[in-house]
Amino acid sequence: MSMHFKFAVSFVALTLAGAAFAQSSADKPERIRGEIVSFTGSTLKVHRRSGDTVTIDMQESSGVNAVKAIKLADIKPGSFVGAAAMPGPDGKLTAKEVLVFPEAARGTGEGHYAWDLGANSTMTNANVDTVVQGTSGHDLKLSYKGGSNTITVPDNVPVVTLIPATRAELTTGKKVFVVATPTAAGTYGGKFVVVEKDGVAPPM
Template structure:
């Protein structure tokens, strides 16, 4: 298998991992955002942004990916993206992060739904129909099955795409975004992991 094929497969796996993050099943898994404070075999201790520390079991077969930075100018009509956004008092959406999907992952998690990144937060996975320069950044007109909306992306918002990572990248001090299921009080079993790599922190 060539490196190009391996990389493509890894990106596809990462993209489908994001689908798991975005699509809330009947029993919604827990999204864990925080920093690795210790490691014992397959078990990570994560200090969460909420202030508590939890144990997360990361089995050897769990997918691990990272993200790399992209530019706002990389988002063009026809790009498929996922963006978390907040709703202002005027009802307008302002992006807090953007994930650019590879073309092979078009349609991943498509739709518009609630998200837990902050108050009045939502997630939209959609096609970019148009990009218009505005005083606050760029306005993206997005369309998805069943609807459309406009999201303003300010210049300072993190814009990333997925890149391969290994379990060996899960080291103390790294920031992580983990989708996990509860196992017992204060402990979880990871389903998907996105880890900080080359200084780029998962923004989702």
């Protein structure tokens, strides 16, 4: 694994510590989800889900990765995962997506905190202690510094892992997840991009 990929993976893991990245703060990174309009030179334009189009300046240090779909059965005790989840009527957490981190990213962004994938959504970056087969998926017992929880992962929920990508893959129409910092000029400074590859869009 290259040093660049290690850096990129570690950075995205850190960005998942969403509690530190309040989107209302002008000097804090934001998570941008949408579709690529264009990528020319170092300028990436993304049409966000919210309806607006933003301009992102990609620096030399801006990491680019993609995601690869894997099976729910690939999550084993000892895996380090990031699971976005929503509470059900009974308060139990049900996953909306699960990212299985490469070993190089183990331990980074660890914890349980608010997320912005939907109302009341949370993100848990944690070690998988146990995996129990249920009637509608798998129950993951997760532990992290300071706590633990159990998240139900339905069979139809996206499960992905990170793989290397290049800027040549930032083409019009692809779905992206971008971590970027707002600038005074109204644009963004790109920190990290996860781009769709082989039809697999970043679910986070």
